[in-house]
Amino acid sequence: MLIAPYVTAAATLRASRAMRTLALLTGVNALGNGLFATISILFYTQHLGFSVGVVSVALVLATVLAIGGDLVSGRFSDASSPKPVLLAGLALSALSTALLLAVWDEASFVVALCLISLGQGLCMSSNTTLIRRLAHENPALARASLRSLLTLGVSAGALLAGLVLASGELAAFRIAILGNALTFVIAAMLLLGITVPPAPPGAPGRPRPVLPDRRFAVFSLANGAIGIYLHVLSFALPLWAVIHHPELIWVVGLLVALNALFTATFQVPASAGIESVAAASRRLVVGALRLALSYLFFLSGWSSSPGVLVLVLIVFLAAHTAGEVLYSAGTMELLFRLAPAQQQGQYGAFYGISNGLMSSVAPALLGAAIALNGGWGWWLLAGATILLALLICAVSRGAGPQDALDTITA
Template identity: 40%
Template sequence: MTRLALITGVNAVGNGLYATVSVLYFTSVLGHSLALVSAVLFAAMMLAMAADLVGGRLADTRGPRPVFQAGLVVSLAGMTAMLAAGEVAVFVVAGLLTGAGQGLCMSSNVALIRRAAGADAVMARATLRTFLTAGLALGGLAGAGVLAVRTPGAYLFAIAINLVTFLWCAVLAGRLEVPGRPATGAPRPAGLFHVYRDLRFMLFAVISALISVHHHVLPFAVPLWLALTQPSLTWLAGIALVVNTVLGVVLQIHANNRVGSGRGAVLSFLLGGVTIGASYLVFAWMAHAPLGAAAVLVLVFAVIYSLGEVVLAAGAMDLQFRVVPGEMQGQYSAAFGTMHGLASAAAPALLGLVVSAGGLLGWLTLAAATCLLAAMVPVVGRRFAFQPVG
């Protein structure tokens, strides 16, 4: 697991750097229009979801390590093309390769963790999430430096660094030692879309995906709402992100360690969702508070939200292992990821509506919906057949 943790951290640094500078690199350095960039990013996201489904199936039938390594190699090819993507055709190919590589890595990574860690898969994933969060933060910080310099050479250097991280991770992935496919009792039904007929799991996946809109609250909705209601406090959006990162790194392993059973995971998911919903109420209240009190409420919101996110993630990660057959982990993870991908695509529009049109009522509605969705999981969980992770 040490090597996998290194891969996760290194890859996260590169991805955090790339995510911070990519849009301005595409428009300012490569000279592409925002319309073209948006279209390519959307196509890449759709391809990533398709590649995730195929990669999940292959991870279960051929083994997760070669699929995961292939995803890193395809991403490496995409980053290489991105260095010279001034031509529209090259830019489109580079973007699609990047999306396909990301998709191949997604579900195969979860299957890889389960194969490699066995009975310790839940805690292993919590540890890797900590490395992921820290790596993304470090990459984002480096990206901020690139944005401060704002020269073509700085942007190209950032893309090259991300390329090197993919190369390094691909080499390390080839040295991972992964046990063979878990032994099974009765054969499982095959087929790329078989998982979608598991209605209990898919209902949980849909609930989790709808709540996952919260992932876009801090980077997207918070600065917009502050700019509309407390313009002088807009800078606190960055502080809220820092608070979220620090608490995530410090508390995630501890939160997962407290989830000792399937029922515990369900309760953790419920508590996390309700806590996130409560944080929205605090943030909505901030809009009508005096300046000093509003600043305090933003920080209180950031703490409550971050605690809820950590607890929710602990329950969700545990359930993704406990209610899934080990030999089909890749396919189930791909289906779960597809639901989250669709929700992620819709999240900016939904949150934009909450902020611009809904106002205070919008935040109250979002809080109520989040709590209601979280409360549905214990009902769905009554019919889950929890199984050991290893």
């Protein structure tokens, strides 16, 4: 039973040369992303010498540009082709990442982060639109398959990051950043070899706004709020380790790598068998419950014996990873089922904006939850995650033109 989803997913990726190239592109880019995400916060604060406040402000400004880039990406991808937009995003990401090595003051640091985020914003909706056009009948499973490759790349990158963190040398951080920039260049070269099908019939040159679709808007905004879980391993866990167990900071890279490895292993099976909006919603809620449970790990420093600490870390990782794969399986299916094929770019842009808004405040919220006594911040995050998941479940089951059959048969 566990093998069948992989067979279907592999067939989806083998269906065309373009999908195989996109899979390779995804893995290469993920390698650099996993490396950079794990070392970036320590590079900014320890080696560049900026305070957490300066970094937080820079990240907020960068998120605004990422949102703008995502909007542009969605409109142009729908109206013409996602390929040139994605290519521009990869090129800008490569140049701006390398620019980090030339940062000399706060202003140049903010500029570099903003350009990196703008490049990533251009990649967001264009990548979603590209998957939908290349995958044809089963975009959600194709995206799950690509996400497995992405997480394998992130896992490998995080393992490399562990070596960088263990070294602690500025030269190691610089080499890692250049390596990340190089992965964008390789990804752009691979993208040049992909032939993209034309826009689906009925795709307008100037797509109508997404905001009137209240069901998709509520789904996107609630999902963006729940998406704070994406920053728990890369942001909250390192801070928790520094505060409670500084001697175990090296474990962060290992946990990120294991999370990525397990996510890659189980994402396709978790995404299999979802054939309706109702099924996607149920899987999403189950995942949210597990994510909420994982937040309770941070309620104390767990400063008892090393054996207990290791056991608790294993339980935390298992709960967080299970929640991530199940929740992602549901959201990926809803992203494609609730959005018209001819407007995937614009709907994907709104979806990306919702995630981007929460990304900008995630460091502050997670930092506050760690700093505040009593652990009530983590209880609030856990409760909000469950309630928002139930809200998504409720609004997604509302009948829409393209999902009427799903609602009837659910």
